[in-house]
Structure formats: structure tokens, C-alpha cells
Amino acid sequence: MSHLKSSWREQVIEFSKDLKLPSIRKYLEEQVKESALKDASYEEFLALLLQKETDARQETAKYNRIRRAEFPYKKHLEDLRIEELPPDAQKGYKLLKTLDFIKEGKNIILAGSPGTGKTHMSIGLGMKACVEGYKVWFTTVPLLINRLKECRAEKSLRAFQNRFEKYDLVIADEMGYISFDKEGAELLFTHLSLRAGQKSTIITTNLSFERWGEIFQDPVMTAAMIDRLTHQAYIVNMNGASYRMKETKQWLEQQKLV
Template sequence: MNKTVKELQDHFRQLRLAETSEELPQLLREAEKASWTYLEFLEAITSFELNKRETKSIERRIKWARFPYYKTLLEFNVEEQTALTARQLAQLQEFSWLEQQYNLILLGPPGVGKTFLAIGLGIEAIQRGFQVYFVTMGELIQLLKTQEFTHKSQVQIKRIQASDLVIIDDLMYMAMDQREANLFFQLINHLYERSSIILTSNKSPDQWTELMGDEGITTAILDRLLHRVEVIHMEGDSYRMKNRQHVF
């Protein structure tokens, strides 16, 4: 039963192993050159396919996360601010807080690296197999208000609800009316003890009531957000000001 390489490639494609099909000639050359055993050859094929599938899965989840930019924690300079030590950052990267549905609140003035840190943690969480979604507060309110009659909003809200980690950027940058606050509460209530949330804000939780305008709703939201939470106060000079480009 002699099959040509092309015929074997066609079989791999029929089995939906397209990546392995393309790589098969190279794998056969390596097997012949190194005198692989049958078991070693099978291991090479399955490892190649699994690695390709994991890479594609990560790429898909990165796309779904909708990060505004791609910056990893390797680019985050802990020494430029005093709120977080290298040891504390390493502990965050262990993601035990995410496995236990704890929340993170990153507080501080604009430009100190809150969003940078949140995105870096989000990217690494995806690489660990978690589903992540990034949204600004303004975008989130718009999604919540239009989900009843817009299919696109419905899809995005479902992705948020299905995520292991939801990053909400610029929380409380603007006031909410009662309907918006109610919609936000419903989402937080749904995510409570199902998902972890990272919030970035330049306003502390004790200032949120005046922006929501309803003490009862604010209390209910805070009760769920602060039940299991780590609050990090980020200080220092603005990253953007430090790294700004000069025209002259």
C-alpha cells in the first residue's frame, strides 16, 4: 500500500489537519535524516498540530479581546512607579486571583500605566488559556444601551458575559444616568463570582456615588466589586509624558 506524499497530504486535509498537511514533506525529510522511530515520527506530527492549534487559538482570543494596542508585561517597567514591586507583579502573573474570581482595581491619575498593566495581564491570561475581553466604560455603556435592538451589541455583550476576565477601562470617567447605572449593575451582577474584573479609574470608589447619582445602585455595585478585590494605587509621573516624542 504505497501512497504518494501528495495523497497523504490530501488525507490530512480531509481530517482537518491542514497545517500538518503543509508541513508533512519537511517532517518526512527530518524523520529520514534523523532516523526517527515510528513513535518519534507520530510524536512530531501530533506535537506540530497541537502547537499550531494552540497558536491559532491564542491569536483568535487576542482578536476577540479587542485590546486597543498590544503591549506585554515584558515592556512594563516596574521601576518607574512605586505602587507595585517586581515580586507583587510576579504574584499577579501567577493568576491565582483570576482562578478564584478576584477583582483588581487599578487607581491613579492619567498616564501612570493602569491600562498598560491591565492589557499586559490580559494578554498573559489569554496565553494561559483564559478568555479575556477589553472595553472602555464609554463603549460598555453604549453596548448595554443598544443590546436590545443591535445584533452586534448582543454578540459583544455575550462575549463579555462568557469571559473569564473582563477589563473595564476608564471606569467613572463620566457621570451615568439611572438607566445606565441599572444596566451596568445588571452586568456586574451577572459577572459576580463567575468572572474576574480589572477596573482602571482615576477616581476612588468613594467618589463613584456622585457620578452614578443613585446611592442604592452604587452600593450594590460596590458590594459585588469589592467582595473579593485587590486595589492598587498607581502613582508617579505619566508614562506618556516621559516617552513623548519631540518634533525638534
């Protein structure tokens, strides 16, 4: 009888290998012992074992979504000090963290002075989206333009375009820190326009819309870009005291006490 049990377990192990179910293989013995102690039914035993496999797969998928998003660093919404955000961001925080804007295919524009939490908030929203099963990609606007130019030169722009359109959320950080040439402006306009009204994009910028002409250097394209990006978008005023400056001052004060 013992030999028969051993044989069945060996077969389960082999089947789990063939079916690529590593967690069933990993937890089989543990679950057999636990179910025996509880005198659990066969159905309960099987359900609990399959649950472990499902949980492990979901955790792996979440990890992979975060890895593929290419965040420069990990920041969570919970790490934000809400009371120190600019007033408009404090008001919009509860609404944005529901991620309803992704379901609705709406954009978010976080516009304001440096150091006020724009990038942190965008990464936090992106991380939460990954956890909830959305496909996310983070980039800076200068890096995105360079990538688009490289793809055009390598004749792989269509393949990139197909991937770009499928992300549930694209975060384009640092709009306005560097101006770009006509080719870059046209490529950026074309690709962001593809997502307009369909998929969500978060733009962070240190420039007011009146100054976007400085980076696009084409009044017609500037107007069209603003119109596409802001249509039914959530525009959050991020002007306020710098987070980073506060942290630097606190650090300097601590050094004096040492």
C-alpha cells in the first residue's frame, strides 16, 4: 500500500513537471500532511493545492509586470506624504488612486514646479496598476524620442508602435526638460495621438501649457498636442514647495546636530 502511495505521488510530480505546475510539485507533500491532519475531503485537498499554484502564478505575473514596466525605482502611493502634496494633488489623490482613469482611457497631466512629487505620484500609480493586472511602461520623454528615432532608422517603428498602443498605461516623464527637433516632435505627436481616447497616458511636466511651444517649436503642432492630450484628461496642478528641498534642509539640520 505504501509503495502504491509512493507511486501515485511520483506520478503527480511527473504530471506537474509536464504541465509546468511547479507549485503543486513544491507543496504536494506539505498539503498531503495538512489535509491528512484535518481529515480533509479530496475536493478540499485538490482545491487548496491548486490555489497555491494560482497564487504563485499571480505573484510571478505581478513581479514580471513591474519588471517590464521599467520604472527607474520603486515608489508606492502609500509612501507619499499626502499632507505635503500641492493642494490640487491632495484633492485629486483619492480619485486617481482608484485607477478608474485607466478603465476610462483618460490621461493625467501632472504639471508644476520641480520636486513636488510628480514622478513619485506617477510611479506610484503605475506600480498600483501593475499590481492590479494592467500592462504599464515608464519612460522619460527624451528617452522615448530617442527610441522612436532609433526604431525609424532600424525600420522597426511599426513593431514598436504596436507594442506602444497595447500598454494600458504609459508614463512619459519630464516633458519640457529638454527641447527637441522637428523629427522628434512629429514622432512624439504621432505616437501619443495613437493612444488618445483609447489608452491612458500620464505626462509629467514642469512647464505650463503656454510654454509647450518652447519644446515643440511649432505652434500648430503644439496646439494639436495639447488638444489631444488634455481632452477629458485629469489635469493636476503640482505647483508648490519642493519635497526634495524640504528633505535636503532636514538632512542638513540633522548633520548640524551630529
